Amino acid sequence: MTKTVDNEPVVRVRNISKRFGGNQAVDDVSFDVTKGEILGVIGPNGCGKSTLFNCLLGQYRPDNGSIELDGIDVSDWSPPRRAKHGLARTFQLLQIFETMSVRDNLKTAAQEHIGSAARRLFMRPDMGLDGEVDDLIERFRMAHLADELAGNLSYGQQKLLDTAMALVSKPAVAFLDEPAGGVNLTMLADVEQQIRDLNVHDGATMVIVEHNMEFIFALAHRIVVMAEGRVLMEGTPDEVRNDPRVVEVYLGGH
Amino acid sequence: MAESVNVPQSKAADGSDALDQPDFENRRDKIAIVDRGRLSPSLIALVSMLGAAVAVMPVGRAGFDGVIGLWFLSVLLLVGVNVAVPLDTRNGQMVRWISTATFVAFMMLFPIGKSGATMTDFGLFAIFGAVVVGMNLTQGFAGQVSLAPAAFLGIGSYTSVLLDMGEEVTVAGVTVDLPDLPFLATIPIAIVVCMLLSVLIGFPALRVRGPWLAFVTLAFSLLVFLVLNNEDGLTRGSRGIRVLRNDFEIFGIDMLPTHNFYYAGLFYLFFSLTVVWWIVRSPWGRALKAIRDNSGRASSLGVDVRNYTLLGFAVGSGLAGGAGALYARQVEYIEPRSYFVNQTIDFFLATVAGGLGTLAGPLIGGSLITLVADYLRFTGDWYRVWFGLFVMVMMVVAPEGLAGSFNRFRAWVQKRVDS
Known part of the structure; x- marks a missing residue:
């Protein structure tokens, strides 16, 4: 796989901090996301990765700092507004619409990006999304499950669906929180394959939080290592692998 | 170089813990009880039946005449067909429209002779x-x-x-x-x-x-x-x-x-x-x-x-x-x-008893607080007590309301028919 990317930053994260009571969960975190890259975010449990995501996507309001999308400061935007402008995400815990079919899950994920709310009221229920959605279902090898209720799928399939939902609207950047978490070995290769496919063929830009090192080192172009809410280092997978500070953090030197 | 990050490697990656994954394959099938915004004709037929039943119930109010009897039978037939025919098939679509038309016609022609x-x-x-x-x-x-x-x-x-x-x-x-x-x-x-x-x-x-x-x-x-x-x-x-x-x-x-x-x-x-x-x-x-x-x-x-x-x-x-x-x-x-x-409490009870999130539920609920309530007038102020009790019992045995229960019943019958 070629790991070449443009140098155009699409998302700029600057000085994000978030404190819960006496716990400084995220401390002055800054990084850029370049168009077309996969950026890995790693770090031990409780180092603030998920809190960072929640700050970037609007679920939490950070105490400090800003996030820019294509040069526009979106720090004050609501989560749906950020989503409509191209910041998609998944959550650490699986979040799908269990009582809806796989197809409807994906349509829900795609529909708010089309037309205004008033126009959507008078659009056909499928909104012309059928082709696009079926195409994605096909690529994720879930064609036989398209009309199945999402709640009836296996955990691995649900995890895939969750990831697909973040990507169906072709977001500027997709923030994926542990796409491989809890996925068994056979499915794991599948998830990795789909993510790489979307990046290489569709140019999808992704920020991925992951605990599975093999998985993230194989996928990411660049990796940000976090520890105790701060960015410890940033670099290519090789640089990160060989950095003594990273080893120290993971061996519990603190 | 790889050994420097050996420790944090996730358990799933080395395979040792893969078998400890909970068995998600055997999840209990979830039934979508709420009908997904579809007009559910069987429920509408049920409402018609309820209306017809209410109309013929008291002597001296409408009287049991041949027309009502005919309506009653046809509606009963429709309910039967509805229960048996899956809605997603072409026949189901036809049953859907015929039932809706029957309901509309019933409501339109109802005043004759009343x-x-x-x-x-x-x-x-x-x-x-x-x-x-x-x-x-x-x-x-x-x-x-x-x-x-x-x-x-x-x-x-x-x-x-x-x-x-x-x-x-x-x-x-x-x-x-x-x-x-x-x-x-x-x-x-x-x-x-x-x-x-x-x-x-x-x-x-x-x-x-x-x-x-x-x-x-x-x-x-x-x-x-x-x-x-x-x-x-x-x-x-x-x-x-x-x-x-x-x-x-x-x-x-x-x-x-x-x-x-x-x-x-x-x-x-x-x-x-x-x-x-x-x-x-x-x-x-x-x-x-x-x-x-x-x-x-x-x-x-x-x-x-x-x-x-x-x-x-x-x-x-x-x-x-x-x-x-x-x-x-x-x-x-x-x-x-x-x-x-x-x-408001009446409306609230009607909504819940009829069936939340269904299209026909409100019709059933609405008939409960107007038509059925009228026949409970003899209980005086007690009617709200009975009605409240009824809704409380329903909340326990059938929280999805009358319409939801009917959908469930239909699903049950169709599963029986299939197997």
Whole structure:
């Protein structure tokens, strides 16, 4: 796989901090996301990765700092507004619409990006999304499950669906929180394959939080290592692998 | 180089823990109890049957004549067919439309040979049915509890009646000459007034997810009652207003006699059902369902949770307002007491007992609080006790309401037939 990317930053994260009571969960975190890259975010449990995501996507309001999308400061935007402008995400815990079919899950994920709310009221229920959605279902090898209720799928399939939902609207950047978490070995290769496919063929830009090192080192172009809410280092997978500070953090030197 | 990160390698990656994954393959199948915004003909047929049963029940009210008997049998047949035929097939589609047509025809032809008293009941059923249809949009589809439908019914009634009288009113020392608009023109005004008011009170209440809308609408109901009761110069207070029905003609037909006025209510009921059906089958319906399923996820995918729930609440309130305009003409006398919170409780019970999140549920619920309630009058004030008990038992054994139970029954029968 070629790991070449443009140098155009699409998302700029600057000085994000978030404190819960006496716990400084995220401390002055800054990084850029370049168009077309996969950026890995790693770090031990409780180092603030998920809190960072929640700050970037609007679920939490950070105490400090800003996030820019294509040069526009979106720090004050609501989560749906950020989503409509191209910041998609998944959550650490699986979040799908269990009582809806796989197809409807994906349509829900795609529909708010089309037309205004008033126009959507008078659009056909499928909104012309059928082709696009079926195409994605096909690529994720879930064609036989398209009309199945999402709640009836296996955990691995649900995890895939969750990831697909973040990507169906072709977001500027997709923030994926542990796409491989809890996925068994056979499915794991599948998830990795789909993510790489979307990046290489569709140019999808992704920020991925992951605990599975093999998985993230194989996928990411660049990796940000976090520890105790701060960015410890940033670099290519090789640089990160060989950095003594990273080893120290993971061996519990603190 | 790889050994430096050996420690953090996740357990799943080295395979040792892969077998400890919980067995998610054997999850219990989930049944989608809420019908997904589809017109469920069997339920509508069930309503027809209920209506027919109510019509033939008491001796001396309508009488059991051949026509009713025929209706009864055909509706019974339709229910049977509905239970047996899966809706997603072509035959199912046909059954769907035939049942709907049967229901419409039944409601249209029902007044023939009926007494004025029966038609008053059915007129009230149509009007209150529309309120419950609106409440079901707010509660069943948008997932927010509004405790103000009776208040909006009242606002609709007073708005419509006051704009129809052409009299002087005094509010806060200012005397205003109100116009004498035709009755039909006051209905959309009542709807719009209620929608605007509901946006006004819903906007702050829906800022955060939670039961806040219920609290705010409850306070609003009490406030509306106080205003209606005390603003003597505007509403004539507790003395109420005798409503003059003097200007309601459509295509030269006088709509005021009880039999004809029933059609006005019926048309409004169909209108409400169409509005809700339209919203639920449009992409909005999918967004509303997603919000009920998992609002956090919906929001992260671009679904503006607040706007969608607010609109669901506003449309539901608007439908109650328009129903209020008709209600005032149906009962010919309006007073603040008719719009107190206890009326809301009736609507609430009807919505829940009928079946939240279904299209036919409100019709069943509406018939419970008007038609069935009328036959429980002999119990005096006890009827609310019986009705309340009934709903409590239902909440325990069938929380999805009568319509939901029926859907479940149909699913059960079809599973039996399949295997």
